[in-house]
Amino acid sequence: MATDYLAEPADLAAWLPVGEDDPKLLAALKAASRRFRGAVRHPVTFTAGDVVTLDGTGQESVLLPAAPVTAVASLLLDGEALTEGVDFTWSADGFLRRTSRCWPDRLRCIEVSYSHGWDPVPEDIQEVVVDQARAMFRVQPGVQTIQAGGESITYGAQAAVGVTAQWSAAVERYQLNRGDRA
Known part of the structure; x- marks a missing residue:
């Protein structure tokens, strides 16, 4: 799987009338993957040897x-x-805990090299990313109504930017740093 995508292009192509190497399909999959990563606030895919500097609390x-x-x-x-x-000790949820004292209350005093993420990407993430990419692929920007003969399709603004309940549930399940939202 390409690291830019949180789902396989072939899984999206199965739902669409184009091949898995179609540029619009790949763009929709990349955009949906970026949207999911932005919503959950982390890369999702496995990353080895990531180095971060943290503030002491x-x-x-x-x-x-x-x-x-x-x-x-x-x-x-x-x-x-x-x-x-x-x-110190650490947890899979991302907590670093001092064993006999507290972290100092100083900015940029902790440097950590660590590995994180999933390989493979969980299936529920893949599913919502494919679903979002399908919607992005089908929506024509700027078009609200298409009419052919007696058939008419109307897209609201949410068709271009909205998400499903399944998407929202997956974001909630995998999202980090929830406490900083007002």
Whole structure:
């Protein structure tokens, strides 16, 4: 699977009258994948050796910006290496917890090298991305009504930008950093 896509082009092509290498199909799949990644606020696909710098919180735990976490290769606090199991522990949900004290309350003091994401992408994510890409493929921007003979199709504004309940449920299930929304 190409890393730009959260679903296989062949899975989308099965629903459309074009081949899996059709440029419009690929553009719709890429756009739907980007939209999903933006909504959940992380890359979704497996990423090894990602390095991030975090702010200390003055609390026992800090949250990594992507999940699921599959490994923490290294953690530096103010340039000093900490030892997993002795100085800190981590969870698949992305929490880094100090074992005997709190993280300092300082900006950019924690550097973490870690791996995260799914391989393969969960099927429910693939399904909603294909569904969204199908809608994007079929909607003609700027067109509200198409009429041929006695048949008429009208698209509302939500047809171009809307999402299904299934999409919303998948975003809610995989979304990170929910607490910063008002």
